[in-house]
Amino acid sequence: MKIRRMRPEDLPAVMEIEALSLPTPWSEGVWRQELSSSFGLYLVLEEGGRVRGQIGARRAADELHVTTLAVHPACRRRGYGRTLLRAAVAEERGIRRVLLEVRPSNAQARAFYAALGFHETGRRPRYYGDEDALLMTLDLPGAAAAPPAGA
Secondary structure (H helix, E strand, C coil): ECCCCHHHHHHHHHHHHHHCCCCCCCCCCHHHHHHHHHHHHHHEEEEEEEEEEEEEEEECCEEEEEEEHHHHHHHHHCCCHHHHHHHHHHHCEEEEEEEECCCCCCCHHHHHHCCCCCCHHHHHHHCCCCCEEEEEEEEEEECCCCCCCCC
């Protein structure tokens, strides 16, 4: 298993994973715009030379806002999501808090984030157009370089 920065040539695999994972995946244009931005951090997890998961995040002061996190359905429940989250936090040293949005109807994702120590801290009305988003937050101890050991 290897984690590295996402490259444009990863987009077909990344977009396939998103299409299998999310009801409204990003378009290729959005992905290309995000990859060209100096404000985002985009990582992929490779296994056997194939992209198996991805994470995207943006830093604001001492907070990391996760904008996307997906693992290929055939590769779930192997710790890849946790590994990607840890890698993103480690990449952005000095993070004190991690934020993300999740659909209230996505019980599996909500349980995953809760198991990592995230808690619900708000709601964003009609965030997804057809559904609100739950804002979930993980407070890290001090200026942590990675999520807590259990996360």
